Amino acid sequence: MERRLKLLLVDDDEVDRLAIARALRVAGLEAALDEADSVSAAAAALRARAFDCVLLDYQLPEGTASTSSGRSARRISTRRSSSSPDGATSRPPSS
Numbered sequence: 001m002e003r004r005l006k007l008l009l010v011d012d013d014e015v016d017r018l019a020i021a022r023a024l025r026v027a028g029l030e031a032a033l034d035e036a037d038s039v040s041a042a043a044a045a046l047r048a049r050a051f052d053c054v055l056l057d058y059q060l061p062e063g064t065a066s067t068s069s070g071r072s073a074r075r076i077s078t079r080r081s082s083s084s085p086d087g088a089t090s091r092p093p094s095s
Contacts, residue, residue, distance in 0.1 A: 005031040006050065010042040011057040020055065038062055 007024075011017045017035050024031060034051070036042040039062040042054070 002030065005029070005052045006034070007031045008034050008036060008042060008045055008051040008054045010036045010039070010054060010060070012037050012060050013057070016057070 009017055009020055011020070014037070017037075021033055021035075024033065034045055034049075036045050039060050042056070045051075046054070
């Protein structure tokens, strides 16, 4: 039995979230998709549960992924992933 991926989709645009969710379904990806419309909502979701992957819109009303809000959400995600049983981590690309 395959394990479903747990994904968090962070985007302030509902149409974009719908399009991404549809693209995942069309691709046949079996995933549990949680959605957040802000950095603060994403941070709360990351504190509440672990995700296999976070799909993060770069430009959000609370700041970009490189601002303090975005870095805060990434720190929460990284702390969770570093304690994953398989040791998998996800880090943003270096600039």
